[in-house]
Amino acid sequence: MFRVISILHKIEDALLVGLLLLMIGLAVFQIVLRNGFDTGIVWADPLVRVLVLWLGLIGAMVASRTDNHISIDIASKYLPMGLKRFTGLSVHLFTTIVCALMTFHSARFVLMEKADGLTAFFSVPTWVCELVIPFAFGIITIRYALFFLENLINVFNCRSRKQP
Template sequence: MSHRQVARQILTFEKRLIDGLLCLLLVAMIVLACLQIGLRTFFSSGLLWADPLLRYLVLWCGMLGAVVATREKKHIAIDVVGYLAPEQVKPWIGLVIDLFSSLVAAVLTWAAVIFVRNEVLFGSYPLLTVPSWIWNLIFPTAFGLITIHFLLAIAADIRLLASQSSRGNEAGSGP
């Protein structure tokens, strides 16, 4: 099996895992929120741990949603320069944007690792006997995956530029 096939299988596994986890988190959030509403409406009580858990679930959904948006190239982008640039320059602009984005995501990953390390050392109260640092592992995980997806986009940009360059050389080397 070639390294491309292995990489493709890993990316397929990652896609299915994150998409499935997002669906599971969304269902859990809906069920838990409806349960809280029902308990408060009909019994004037609720589950003490439900609201903090819902906050973490929203955070996890948001971060995993950002990973999916980056993977699908549907993340927020301000691309005025790329919109106005000539077609032959757009792949270069895309490469620069992906390089910058991967650098920012890598820095955020590092900052998130430091944050989680500090949570391990000085963490706050656990929720459902799970230490706070485990709930916050989503930050380095999501930013790390976003970094990987931007690095894959850089590789695709380079392949595109290389194919355009080889086509240009073939067209220019005619009789």
Template sequence: MSKRSFVQQLERVGRILEDALTVGLLGFMILLASIQIVLRNTFDLGFFWGDEALRVMVLWVAMAGAVAASRADRHITIDVLSRFLPARVRHVVKTLTAVFTASICGLAAWYSWGFVSMEMEFESTLLGGLPAWAFEVVLPLGFAIISLCYLFHAVKSVTCVLGHCPSEDEP
């Protein structure tokens, strides 16, 4: 197996796991929220941990979605001008944007790790006594992965600037 095919297989497995996690969490969120609504409106009761679990799952789904969007370079962008730029200049702008995004997400990962560390230190709990940091660690991990994705996008854009673009939008 060549190095390239191994990396492609690894990327494919990562995508499948990431998508499965997102779909599973979203499905469980919908199920839990529906059960909570029925229990409250019909029997005037519910799971004491339900609302807190839903908030945690919203955080996880949001980060998983952000990572998936980063992986595919599908985050919301304002690129009115880039449509009118020559291909090489467009790739230079894309490189600068990707480096800036990677830097900001790297800072977000760093500071969110500081937040998680404080949660560890103060022994905060969620869901009836479980350590809060275990649920919040998705923040630094997610931002770090997004930062890495945009570093890879920057490298791809640099190769296009240098004239070795692997796709059909070569400069």
């Protein structure tokens, strides 16, 4: 199981690096074409916008696998260890709920975009470019649900150790 997870992490990392390199290369190439030759690629700007969306959400997926999202962590410095466990538990539960709602509503959004039948560039439908939204939030939801369960087990294990 750990080998499968490791392979999935490597795929995420490679996808993130590949998309970043593609986005930077395409943007630089577009700048060179515009400034050096007074021309450009018509579909490059919409593709770069889509790549920014994909990079942001895949980056969020990568950050979520180690619970490294941006957080405001003022209270944990002043709370006793017992309360820190419960605040961590509530933060993971809240994050799971919010991400689950985002997954659901972004999937609804993609379905509405599919019904519209618009294209982003070339003949690529807009909804295909937006599929990363519910996918990424779904993965983040699963990861934070697992963090929540792990913290819940730790809270119960700590309580059971204290009782004779």
